[in-house]
């Protein structure tokens with residue numbers, strides 16, 4: 001892809017915190033904001049001033065940090081929400097309005113004409129308060145396409161700088177996302193921001209496709225936190241932009257592990273071991289063919305380079321191991337196995353894995369080895385080393401790159 005820059009507007013502190021049961025305290029909000037700014041996230045949506053004075057104070061405290069990131073707050077298309085937001089110190093306000101008929105009629109009990117009039121009036125009012133304005137087109141994916149364009153044109157005429165396309169229920173697939181965003185980008189001279197939800201597991205894919213269709217801004221959350229199934233994950237979106245499209249975001253991905261842990265702790269939502277990019281297990285390998293391939297040349301089974309994230313490949317022994325992995329592991333422990341011994345030990349390791357559902361520790365491996373030596377003559381099998389060698393090899397981690 002071309003060297004066009006895309007702006008990440010991370011909404012961990014707004015949509016992320018909307019996850020049912022999540023409530024960040026003051027320190028956690030400040031710490032998350034600081035961490036996002038430290039890795040170079042250029043924009044963040046930090047809260048909802050209309051929630052009341054306490055929320056406004058937290059927002060103002062984040063603003064007082066004078067982070068290098070632009071700060072957005074969220075509000076409804078209401079005077080009261082604008083009033084609440086105007087002294088918080090945010091640079092941008094996202095004024096949200098549902099644009100699907102279902103939500104206009106059955107949530108707000110309004111019609112399309114009301115929506116157009118309201119966007120026109122509220123954007124102008126918001127500009128008077130000195131903030132830049134984004135119009136949040138809620139439920140845009142279920143809106144009549146021509147009506148969405150009318151809202152966007154109205155927003156532009158009134159002076160908004162951006163329109164957010166919200167796939168509020170996560171109903172789009174990549175092809176429909178591409179078509180809708182391309183149409184929106186072609187119709188208006190506004191920044192276009194994609195806000196994707198993950199109800200079908202497509203949030204990151206839809207976000208990437210929106211960028212291909214011309215979106216200038218995208219919303220993400222750390223660990224993909226957010227309403228229901230969450231939003232597009234920051235770490236997935238940024239890594240994919242860098243690696244798959246050679247697009248730059250200015251974000252230092254080496255900080256993702258720490259931010260992920262911080263947000264997991266603060267949200268009480270642990271990260272699944274297989275969660276892309278930041279999951280504990282995403283660079284761990286057991287399968288014999290994979291480990292053999294990695295040992296011969298790491299590129300055989302390396303899609304993402306763990307070093308880019310400050311991590312390492314980790315090899316573990318288990319039910320699916322092969323003899324090459326066993327030989328290498330014992331070599332690391334100072335023992336050169338022959339193939340017969342490796343095959344015997346592999347059997348023992350498989351039995352252990354089936355019984356315990358975990359990798360053997362170093363001490364257990366050494367005990368398997370002693371059992372193997374004791375069990376009968378295996379040509380050229382050395383005596384087990386003395387204990388200091390075991391103590392010198394405490395780590396279960398094997399760096400391969």
Ligand SMILES: CC(=O)SCCNC(=O)CCNC(=O)[C@H](O)C(C)(C)COP(=O)(O)OP(=O)(O)OC[C@H]1O[C@@H](n2cnc3c(N)ncnc32)[C@H](O)[C@@H]1OP(=O)(O)O
Pocket residue numbers: 018048050051052075076077078096097098107108138168227
């Ligand atoms: C899709 C999204 O994520 S949108 C963001 C949603 N986020 C949140 O709701 C989290 C924070 N929310 C809150 O703290 C509260 O809901 C508040 C402070 C915003 C509002 O609280 P309350 O005034 O008690 O209203 P409540 O939440 O029960 O109902 C929502 C009201 O907002 C109205 N509303 C909803 N969206 C909009 C909108 N975009 N523009 C104008 N009004 C809206 C509803 O019609 C309803 O108004 P009504 O009382 O006239 O029927």
Ligand SMILES: O=C(O)CCC(=O)C(=O)O
Pocket residue numbers: 015074094095096097135136137138139164166167168169195197
């Ligand atoms: O209107 C917006 O700003 C988008 C709100 C949102 O979080 C959503 O629709 O999923």
